[in-house]
Amino acid sequence: MSEIFLKIVNMSISASYLILAVVLLRLALKKAPKWISVALFAVVAIRLICPFTVESVLSLIPSGETVSPDILTNTSPGISSGIPAIDNSLNPVINDTFKPEVGASVNPMQVLVLVASVIWLVGAVSLIVYALISYLRIKHRIATAVLVRRNIYKSENVASPFVLGLIKPRIYLPFNTDPRDEAYIIAHEEAHIRRRDYVWKPLGYLLLTLHWFNPFVWLGYILLCRDIESACDEKVIKELGANERADYSEALLTCSVKKRLISVCPLAFGETGVKGRIKSVLNYKKPAFWIIVIAIIAGVALAACFLTNPLSSEEPTPPENVADESIVYYAWKGNYTSTKHKEAVMEYISSRQPTVHNSENGIYIKANARIKAVTVRVFSAKGMSDEEIDMTANSMIAPMVEGDYYAFVDIGWLNRIEESEREYTILSYLVTVRDENNEKHHYYFRVDYRKTVARDPSVISSLMFDIDGDGKEDMCQIVTEAEGLKSYIYYAIRDAETGEVKYRTERFIGGTGTNYISYLQVYGDKLLVVRTHQTSVAVGSTPDYYKLSIDNGELRITYVNENDLWK
Amino acid sequence: MMETPKVFESEYRFCLILWEHEPIKSSELVALCKEQLGWKPTTTYTVIKRLSDRGVLVNDNTMVRALVTKEEIQASEIDEMMEKTFDGSLPAFIAAFTKHRKMSDREIDAIQHMIDAYRKESSGKEGK
Structure with a gap:
């Protein structure tokens, strides 16, 4: 139920922008026929009920999914409203308040969302029940209404005329309706029937019950009801002469005056509803053709801009400060983390020394970090003096050195990479390789964790490694999740001929307890995996050796005894 | 009796x-x-x-x-019986002719004036 509630919340937020636009457009199109205003609200209805939409560059909606369902499981919860000012001010608070404790049995965000869903459901059901009860009471009251002709009935239990019935709508009038007014009243109600308002109004109310928590939707419904009445007025009077319009106004006035002076509804007193309608009736002029054309164009533009969602985040291009030598880099966006975590991140980084792997094809650098916490920039300090290196460095650098290259892994925060504000579970590896002619080739390895078994990777170790023995390096990655309880090996094979990259994921036989892969190293055709165990009393490391190979397109992981390692 | x-x-x-x-x-x-x-x-x-x-x-x-x-x-x-038994309020999702509301005599008169003025003006135009 939490997921349904979040979907509705997101639809509601998107619709609110649309409602605002419709309200403004309505003001601008005052001279246009009112049925167009009603049609604009039909667009709103689509947004409120349809969870699917297309993405478009025309979209003016800041975010199609302000509250992602991931917020329930994210270790750094936050929203993505599409408005940086809002995100940056709200997300730190959300994160501080609702960050789930490691090892705690409840996730506070899940509790909050569940409670909110229940409140929402109660509200919606109450409104529906109220509507059903009202409907049944009216039906009971008009049971004895007598047929006048066709679909027109009269009853002593009707104080003001209305239309009722979803399938076969009927017009109900009071018995003591003034005969001078009757024709106009019937014309108005028949306009309601021809326009099918007896369907649209309850439908709108139904949407209101689903979105009752959103004041914009209330505003939209109130305006919709007003526009429906005006549209019916227009439909009736556009064929009438001046005197008849005055008579119509008299009918409106008569029917809206409450004869009984005892009233418990102070809000109704002095409302300009009837006055406004009569004014519009008396001042009505047939709208010019070009106004109608403009209004329709505006409506279509509205649909294009507000029924669509913004384009989702593209894959990031490599940051500018990536060294021009062959390196592997990875970068992703987590949600905002608070400053408390800076030291913790440092710990993780320093305990998992990034390493550089220098092969004849190029230099590959891997660095490990808690995936949710950091973005990583990698750049080469080749050619920089020691001093320059020092000045570039900050306290969060993990230096990696091998051979001629100094490389620094700079732990930055999520603002550093601007491509996406969202939590990001795609890792990209840009591998640049020099061939025998010293020409550069780029290979893009992409790991999309949304498509893998590993749902919530907390540690990733990766390296380039020739898995299938074709002399071309492939990519091997070990992903540890669930605080070290599960490990997955994920690899990407690069086809020797075509350069095409194929992906696989495989469950890795892990050890007991909490294990982090702290070190990977390739020895010939074998992979060294060092796992660090963490229990409450001890930290220890176990080196395991595995032979990776591809057999018939399947990855084989064979445990290798240390004694056999060098054979 | x-x-x-x-x-x-x-x-x-x-x-x-x-x-x-x-x-x-x-x-x-x-x-x-x-x-x-x-x-x-x-x-x-x-x-x-x-x-x-x-x-x-x-x-x-x-x-x-x-x-x-x-x-x-x-x-x-x-008529007397009818007035006593119910108040005639309609829920929002019903298509009605107009809302029944309490209006002051002054308000009613003002609107009536508006209609009368409109009639005079229009009949004047039509007469020409």
């Missing part, structure tokens, strides 16, 4: 049918009410029971007979 029972306008229309055809089998009365009043059978039976309780008619072994004549019925009480 026994007080003459009061009836609603809708019940009065029912009584008109009864007076014309009485004494009449209740099932035939149901058919007539369906045809002339548009009433569902359950409605007709409910009304028969209600009016029987009020002493307006008697339903004797499915034969229905009026106990009151047309002249005796106090139709003038109808």
